[in-house]
Amino acid sequence: MEIREILESLEKGKISINNAKKMLSLYSIEEIEGIAKIDINRRKRKGIPEVIFAESKKLDEIKKIIQKTLEKTNSVVVSRINKGDYAKILAFAKKSKFKVKTGKNSSTLVLYKKPIIFKGGKVGILAAGTSDIGVAEEARLMSEAMNCKCISSYDVGVAGIQRIFPILKEMISEDVDCIIVVAGMEGALATLVSSMVDIPVIGIPTSIGYGYGGKGIAALASMLQSCSLGLSVVNIDNGIAAGAISANIANRAIRKNRTK
Numbered sequence: 088m089e090i091r092e093i094l095e096s097l098e099k100g101k102i103s104i105n106n107a108k109k110m111l112s113l114y115s116i117e118e119i120e121g122i123a124k125i126d127i128n129r130r131k132r133k134g135i136p137e138v139i140f141a142e143s144k145k146l147d148e149i150k151k152i153i154q155k156t157l158e159k160t161n162s163v164v165v166s167r168i169n170k171g172d173y174a175k176i177l178a179f180a181k182k183s184k185f186k187v188k189t190g191k192n193s194s195t196l197v198l199y200k201k202p203i204i205f206k207g208g209k210v211g212i213l214a215a216g217t218s219d220i221g222v223a224e225e226a227r228l229m230s231e232a233m234n235c236k237c238i239s240s241y242d243v244g245v246a247g248i249q250r251i252f253p254i255l256k257e258m259i260s261e262d263v264d265c266i267i268v269v270a271g272m273e274g275a276l277a278t279l280v281s282s283m284v285d286i287p288v289i290g291i292p293t294s295i296g297y298g299y300g301g302k303g304i305a306a307l308a309s310m311l312q313s314c315s316l317g318l319s320v321v322n323i324d325n326g327i328a329a330g331a332i333s334a335n336i337a338n339r340a341i342r343k344n345r346t347k
Contacts, residue, residue: 093107093110094107125137125152125155125156125159130160133335134233134334134335134338135233135331135334135335136160136162136163136164136232136233137156137160137163137164138163138164138165138166138229138327139152139153139156139163139164139165139166140166140167141165141166141167141168141169141172141176142166142167142168142169146172146175146176149165149168149172149176150176150179153165153176153179153180153183153185153198154183157183157185157198157199157200161199161200161201161203162197162198162199162200162203162232163197163198163199164195164196164197164228164229164232164327165195165196165197165198166194166195166225166327167194167195168194168195168196169194170194173194173196176196177189177196180196180198185198185199185200186198186199186200186202187199188203188228188231188232189228190221190224190225190227190228191220191221191224192220192221192224193220193221193222193224193225193228194221194225195224195225195228195229195326195327196228197228197231197232199232203231203232203234204234205231205234205235205236206234207233207234207235207236207334207337207338207341208235208236208263208264208265208334208336208337208338208339208340208341209235209236209237209238209261209262209263209264209337210227210230210235210236210237210238210263210264210265210266210267210330210333210334210337211237211238211239211254211258211261211263211265211266211267211286212226212227212230212237212238212239212240212266212267212269213239213240213241213243213251213254213266213267213268213269213276213280214239214240214241214242214243214269214270215242215243215244215245215268215269215270215271215272215274215276216242216244216246216270216271216272216295217241217242218271218293218295219241219269219270219271219293219295220241222269222291222293222324222326223239223241223267223269223291223326224326225326225327225330226267226269226291226326226327226329226330226333227239227330228330229326229327229329229330229331229334230267230330230331230333230334230337232330233330233331233334233335233338234334234338235333235334235337235338238254238257238258238261238263240254240257243276244270244275244276245275245276245279248279251276251279251280255280255283255284258284258286259284259286263286263337264286264287264333264336264337264340264341265286265287265288265289265332265333265334265336265337266280266284266286266287266288266289266333267288267289267290267291267329267330267333268280268281268288268289268290268291269290269291269293269326269329270290270291270292270293270306270310271292271293271294271295271296271303271306272295272296272305272306273296273305273306273309274290274292274305274306274307274309274310275309277290277310277313277318277320278309278310278313278314278315278318279315281313281315281316281317281318282315284317285317286317287317287319287333287336288317288318288319289318289319289320289321289329289332289333290310290313290318290319290320290321290329291320291321291323291324291325291326291329292306292307292309292310292320292322292323292324293306293323293324294323294324302323303323303324304323306323307320307322307323319332
């Protein structure tokens with residue numbers, strides 16, 4: 088059925104709203120020259136913007152996907168950009184008059200047309216060490232692309248445990264809806280934070296570490312084995328997933344509060 092037929096059938100009561108929604112979702116895929124199929128309506132359906140995984144793509148392919156996506160939506164996240172392509176994508180964005188959000192030590196960018204307004208929930212982001220900042224910033228960019236306000240603090244790991252308390256107090260005072268904890272080595276910070284708050288905690292193990300259990304394996308195992316309830320864990324270095332989950336939690340919480 089064409090879109091008009093779907094809408095006419097809905098108006099006449101021949102199909103349900105749920106069936107119409109399902110049928111319309113079939114029209115939300117945009118194909119680009121045999122390179123990629125973009126989920127244009129993902130933002131409307133899930134609240135999550137389109138994300139381009141740039142690491143395995145050629146520069147020209149990335150540019151085409153960015154261009155096509157921003158013809159249809161306001162923003163796109165480009166993650167894991169190869170070092171040689173990063174400056175070229177920034178130059179392309181400037182030439183195309185797209186606005187850009189960057190992150191410290193991060194290979195991820197958010198490109199957008201109209202300003203992103205922080206009208207959603209609040210997300211707290213903690214990084215155990217300075218080596219974890221790039222992944223934390225990736226999570227921040229994803230959360231902000233989903234309209235969340237982020238409160239961040241880095242280098243607050245368990246090696247100097249006293250550093251965590253002031254920022255946790257601030258996050259509780261600010262009534263954050265979710266906390267992302269980024270940690271490598273043994274990944275202990277996520278368990279510590281989860282044990283002290285009644286807020287959902289998303290742990291990101293990072294590939295910072297060496298020797299036995301190196302490359303994030305020990306941090307991942309530690310977080311998965313955590314005895315502190317209220318902690319969920321994403322894959323190693325997966326700031327995009329943690330940002331999306333946390334923002335969805337925060338945005339749902341703010342919607343519920345607004346309807347009370």
